[in-house]
Amino acid sequence: MSDHSKTDVVVHDGSDPLSVGEKDLDRFPNPGLPEHKHRLSDESEAGAKRVERQIVILFVLSLLASIGGVVGYFVFPLDATLGSVRASTLSIGLGLGVGMLGIGVAAVHWAKALMSDVEQVDERHAQRSDDATRADAIQALKDGADDSRIARRPVLKGALVSAVAVAPLAFVVPLVGNLGGDWNVRKFRYTMWGPGVRLARDPDGGLIRPEQVTIGSVWHVIPDGLLGSEHMLEEKAKAVVLMVRMNPSELTEAPERADWSWDGIVAYSKVCTHVGCPVALYEQQTHHLLCPCHQSTFDVSDGAKVVFGPAKRALPQLPITVDDEGYLVAQSDFHEMVGPSTWERERYSDLPVSDEEKAH
Amino acid sequence: MVKALASARRHRFAPVVLMLFALLAVGGIYAVAAPQAAVADSASQDDVTEGEKLFQANCASCHGPSAEGRTDVAPSLIGVGAASVHFQVSTGRMPMAANAPQAPEKGVQFSTEQTAQLAAYVASLAPGPAIPDAEQVDPALGDAANGMLVFRTNCAMCHNAVGAGGALSEGKYAPSLFNSTPTEIYEAMLTGPQSMPVFNDENITPEAKRDVIAYLMEQRADDSSPGGANLGAIGPVSEGMWVWIIGMGALIGASVWIGAKSS
Numbered sequence: 123m124s125d126h127s128k129t130d131v132v133v134h135d136g137s138d139p140l141s142v143g144e145k146d147l148d149r150f151p152n153p154g155l156p157e158h159k160h161r162l163s164d165e166s167e168a169g170a171k172r173v174e175r176q177i178v179i180l181f182v183l184s185l186l187a188s189i190g191g192v193v194g195y196f197v198f199p200l201d202a203t204l205g206s207v208r209a210s211t212l213s214i215g216l217g218l219g220v221g222m223l224g225i226g227v228a229a230v231h232w233a234k235a236l237m238s239d240v241e242q243v244d245e246r247h248a249q250r251s252d253d254a255t256r257a258d259a260i261q262a263l264k265d266g267a268d269d270s271r272i273a274r275r276p277v278l279k280g281a282l283v284s285a286v287a288v289a290p291l292a293f294v295v296p297l298v299g300n301l302g303g304d305w306n307v308r309k310f311r312y313t314m315w316g317p318g319v320r321l322a323r324d325p326d327g328g329l330i331r332p333e334q335v336t337i338g339s340v341w342h343v344i345p346d347g348l349l350g351s352e353h354m355l356e357e358k359a360k361a362v363v364l365m366v367r368m369n370p371s372e373l374t375e376a377p378e379r380a381d382w383s384w385d386g387i388v389a390y391s392k393v394c395t396h397v398g399c400p401v402a403l404y405e406q407q408t409h410h411l412l413c414p415c416h417q418s419t420f421d422v423s424d425g426a427k428v429v430f431g432p433a434k435r436a437l438p439q440l441p442i443t444v445d446d447e448g449y450l451v452a453q454s455d456f457h458e459m460v461g462p463s464t465w466e467r468e469r470y471s472d473l474p475v476s477d478e479e480k481a482h
Numbered sequence: 483m484v485k486a487l488a489s490a491r492r493h494r495f496a497p498v499v500l501m502l503f504a505l506l507a508v509g510g511i512y513a514v515a516a517p518q519a520a521v522a523d524s525a526s527q528d529d530v531t532e533g534e535k536l537f538q539a540n541c542a543s544c545h546g547p548s549a550e551g552r553t554d555v556a557p558s559l560i561g562v563g564a565a566s567v568h569f570q571v572s573t574g575r576m577p578m579a580a581n582a583p584q585a586p587e588k589g590v591q592f593s594t595e596q597t598a599q600l601a602a603y604v605a606s607l608a609p610g611p612a613i614p615d616a617e618q619v620d621p622a623l624g625d626a627a628n629g630m631l632v633f634r635t636n637c638a639m640c641h642n643a644v645g646a647g648g649a650l651s652e653g654k655y656a657p658s659l660f661n662s663t664p665t666e667i668y669e670a671m672l673t674g675p676q677s678m679p680v681f682n683d684e685n686i687t688p689e690a691k692r693d694v695i696a697y698l699m700e701q702r703a704d705d706s707s708p709g710g711a712n713l714g715a716i717g718p719v720s721e722g723m724w725v726w727i728i729g730m731g732a733l734i735g736a737s738v739w740i741g742a743k744s745s
Contacts, residue, residue, distance in 0.1 A: 161745060163744075204705075204708035208709075208710075230739075230740050234742075234743070234744040239743070323685065324635050325631045325632065325634075325635050330684075334682070335684075336680060336682050336684075338674050338679055338680040339679055339680040339681060340636075340679035340680075340681075341685055400639070402639040403656075405654065405677040406674055406676075406680070408651075408677070410651060412650060412651050
């Protein structure tokens with residue numbers, strides 16, 4: 123036991139600590155407790171009776187509301203209409219709410235207005251136990267440790283620690299493992315798009331010809347064949363594309379992507395590179411594409427580069443062309459991973475995707 | 483008679499005559515059945531003349547004396563059609579009060595007749611989308627469920643899931659659709675006013691446009707919010723304000739009351 127532990131607890135002996143420094147004239151004297159004022163209910167029996175009545179009324183109100191809630195359950199049975207749901211939940215909710223609130227308000231009012239409110243000072247006893255009790259406690263712990271033989275048998279200690287440390291794994295591992303179900307992040311490297319996959323209109327799946335895409339219009343595009351496919355929502359979440367047409371003179375294209383557009387029609391992934399919201403607020407005059415979640419803004423006329431907001435990468439571009447029958451088709455899949463940045467993104471983006479993996 | 487026809491069938495000019503008849507038939511059917519060129523059809527030459535006068539007096543300072551537009555000031559109006567003029571002028575968006583990012587809806591500056599004359603003049607410059615007729619925008623003929631699908635895919639990201647409107651970048655915003663007429667909604671989809679992209683008839687078919695109108699009109703019904711007050715249907719902003727000001731205020735009031743001395 124160290125000596126400084128005695129100073130851990132300050133014991134007030136009732137003397138005013140502020141009056142100690144008499145020389146310090148800037149300090150206020152301790153004003154002490156204000157004079158006790160009696161309440162109306164303390165001073166007159168009539169006042170106390172009135173408070174009692176108020177409390178009884180509050181309890182009765184609660185009682186009536188609770189009964190009303192139960193009655194409401196039977197009076198408004200749930201049927202197929204929204205009106206019945208509204209009537210039922212409203213009556214039960216009001217009954218419960220007013221029932222609970224009545225009890226609470228009555229109890230507080232009772233405690234404040236009727237129970238004694240005379241200030242009572244109860245000095246706190248010293249928190250530190252006396253030395254003998256402390257020594258006894260330490261001795262009891264030591265005796266217990268000796269009795270368990272743990273200090274003299276290290277193998278026992280190791281076995282205990284190992285068993286306790288490993289036991290939680292039996293539920294932590296399945297818990298974490300079931301979180302996502304699928305930990306294959308590489309799946310974001312490929313989508314349903316591929317050479318010759320036709321562009322289709324979301325939501326009805328109609329095929330698109332380039333002459334239908336007039337300047338200034340915006341099309342929400344899904345791959346043809348998505349509707350009715352096995353994992354439709356998962357595939358749609360990866361493959362959604364936003365397609366716009368602008369005057370080719372307004373379009374700035376990187377030389378290596380010069381043939382990715384078709385006469386001013388460009389198609390970009392609709393999944394934000396920040397955290398994956400659908401970026402779809404297209405401003406026709408500025409060619410800016412705004413993400414509603416965190417205001418990342420992409421310039422569709424300039425490779426969908428980020429011009430504002432927290433996103434760090436341009437939206438992946440879908441290379442498009444027109445097939446023999448005159449429909450817009452993809453030249454290939456996206457050339458990089460769609461969706462938000464992950465740690466594995468760059469590693470996976472460089473690896474080629476085999477057809478078997480994609481088919482799987 | 484029948485005999486004469488039978489012998490004429492073998493005449494050496496018969497294929498030529500038949501071909502002429504066939505061409506005439508195709509041309510005639512096409513003239514009747516083909517989509518009408520999109521111009522305000524009821525406009526007379528007087529309307530165009532009056533519209534041009536109105537245009538010169540009210541619009542030409544920005545859009546140019548022949549509606550050809552001025553770089554960085556105002557776009558060309560050649561080919562925007564009557565629908566665009568009707569939308570912009572009948573909602574008070576045009577003429578703009580100032581050159582700003584947003585052209586807000588404001589007091590209408592022209593009478594219905596003057597608006598029609600302006601539309602007739604602009605439509606006479608080049609073919610463009612016409613003002614839709616009553617049947618094209620009748621919500622009773624639309625399928626609100628399909629309208630919701632189309633609206634959710636194409637419109638909800640800017641105009642909110644029920645059309646309450648929302649913010650865009652740099653002070654621009656997508657306006658609320660709660661007070662727009664079916665004709666205005668149709669014209670906006672067709673012409674893409676200001677920041678809004680164009681949704682032409684190939685992208686959203688005329689029937690789907692009417693479905694969208696039906697869906698939006700259903701959002702205005704008295705029982706469209708079965709949960710009670712919808713607080714403007716703008717989501718977490720108004721709901722958060724309600725919770726923080728009214729809800730937290732009530733809790734603070736209750737705490738003060740519990741802690742206060744009784745008199």
